[in-house]
Amino acid sequence: MRAILVIFLAILVFSCKETKVKPITMKEDVSILANDSLKGRKTGSADEKKAAEYIAKRFADIGLQPKGTNGYFQKFTFKASKNPHQEAEFTSEKGDSTKTAENVIAYLDNKAENTVVIGAHYDHLGMGGEGSLYREGEAIHNGADDNASGVAMMLHLADSLRFDSALQPKKNNYLFIAFSGEEEGLLGSNYFVKNPTIDTKKITYMLNMDMVGRLNAEKNLAVYGLGTSPILKQTVLANAGNLKITENESGVGPSDHTSFYLADIPVLHFFTGQHEDYHKPSDDTEKVNFEGMKAVSNYIFSIIKDLDNQPKLPFRKTKNESEVVPEFKVTLGVVPDYLFSGKGMRIDGVSEDKPAQKAGLQKGDVVVKMGDFEVTDMMSYMKSLSKFEKGQTTLVTIKRNEELKEVEVTF
Template sequence: MRTILIVFLALLVFSCKQNTSVKKVSMQEDVAILANDSLNGRKTGSEGEMKAAKYIANRFETLGLQPKGTERFYQKFTYKASKNPHQEAEFTTENNDSTQTGKNVIAYLDNNAENTVVIGAHYDHLGMGGEGSLYREGEAIHNGADDNASGVAMMLHLADSLQKRDSPKKNNYLFIAFSGEEEGLLGSNYFVKNPTINTKKVTYMINMDMVGRLNSEKTLAVYGIGTSPVLKQIVNANAGDLNIAENESGVGPSDHTSFYLADIPVLHFFTGQHEDYHKPSDDTEKVNFEGMKLVSNYIFSIIKDLDSQPKLAFRKTKNESEVVPDFKVTLGVVPDYLFSGKGMRIDGVSQDKPAQKAGLQKGDVVVKMGEHDVTDMMSYMKSLSKFDKGQTATVTIDRKGELVEVEVTF
């Protein structure tokens, strides 16, 4: 596969220079290249991430898009990583052993329109693991096929679709592959503070992060529907066969947050967390490519519907002021973020963690922890923050319609 990557990159560069037609690249091919072992997990600032950046820039050029970075397609940023996980990294102009450099990859489709739509996806991942990894058996390549080669592949697919003759033309389109998302939304934060276009002319931003695991119920989470008055109706009107799990908030753990905080309406698309999240097992063969086509077509239909709208009005959403509490313990589960019922449904259980030791299973719905009712994700997190290491609590779960109490020791 390493040979395939080298040959593919060479062909892309050659085709750009020759200005000849190029074979259409599928989302599956893009994911396979970006999630290949030869990129060593695309950690921010690494050689593998630089290879991925070059691949994306070449794809942009092959698609006929204009460079819109500060150095052709690239926008570099240097930062000093924080040793405290609760503190943000610091951007700096220094370049030494204590700093790291990320690189956003930016392209532009100019329709000579008044306003611009930003379409983004982060392309960095966790490298060999370390901070942020849920893998506990030493170093291993974290390929991040779903997180977030899938989002980049979908962005490239949309970039291709938006150039066709019958595509919406009343907005320009700025495509950004963000670096540094896993380090704390660094690339999107840097772009918003150092934009390469006039962000006052940005009508809305679309973000795709982990869009490669559409489940059998075809449930897709769409965040940000409250960030402009028109979004809720358009998001639902175009759903088709998809089951939309709505969330009004413009704030979340991905790059749309940076744009929302700059008073830009956002939509963030997410097919849900899974047991391979932030583990070496997040590989290409587990991606649902038919599901990706469905999601990509859905996003395109939303873009097409919004094309007739004037610049979208921005609206602040209700829950951005809710602060995620600090935790002293972990339950050791992967929540099902697509669950819209009462409680917190478990989508995966980690080995040798409190939940697994207590017998909790995938599909269980946590409805109470000790004295604290759990009605949704926020109440679950608030409840979890009340416990100390070594403490034992009665956790009530709904297991296939039956309430079960288990003793959990944190």
């Protein structure tokens, strides 16, 4: 029944060419984009193209202008990267080793001087392969949280901003971009910034939503980029309501806001946290917290309204954490909890057949010491890890249920 409902919704959306359809909910958008029929939306694939066409149709139904180079679409050709989240290598010539993908871009023209960019990537990992954490062969990676959730929230915000009301924020224009190729190395956002379809000097700030579908019971939300303009931190915290904000000053991170920050544009990136389904086939629609998505969407909308009366935001460079991250030869084999604000590094997931699992470490354990090195946060954890060599054994101190324990780990 659920599959039939999803197919019916897809047919309904694709078939309505002249009549304004009933507003689509975020749950319906996620259900369609993360459906098995799109086979994981691999960058440059025919299935990703279907997702792009769906997003373009949604933009049209909302009443947004096309702002790509060919209607809503902006095509680019690239050589596939084997290093996710590294700068893309673009090419103007097609060949056996190249692929073609496309951003989907729409515009809400309020006849204003400046423009706000609201973006989310819509590609994912297809059947797995490079970047997947699944080790049992090929399987569809639907990417409901990563990042059908971000696209659905972007569409919801577009629908809200398009609504004609005297109370709506109208002092900026809005450019909505569904980026391709984020999983291959920030391809789409990188390409857009280098080949913009609007004057980037008129962009006042950029909002990015990547993995916003798993708000937890404590209502933890990570917001990155608070230091990229002087007013952002105050605005982000003032509108938080009952959300618990984990602050990060930097404009650099493993998602599409980085491309805009590097072009001297203030950014905010929203993220509800890592989880055990990340980059696995189990990242499916039924695990998305849609009430949580509504809360995050309303929060972002309140930030947009708050900033509407501001002139063009001044840009400020922030400390680039990626430049000071130490190199290390070993891995513990865990997924850190990036929303944890206490002392130490809390484990959010444990990879199979890695040192942490072999030593008996569990999700929820907080690493507070590795050998002789204290662990107080993510940076000190990485610095500690950099001190060890492959094959070396050390004692790792963890806090489990408020009790300190020592475990022996062999890298």
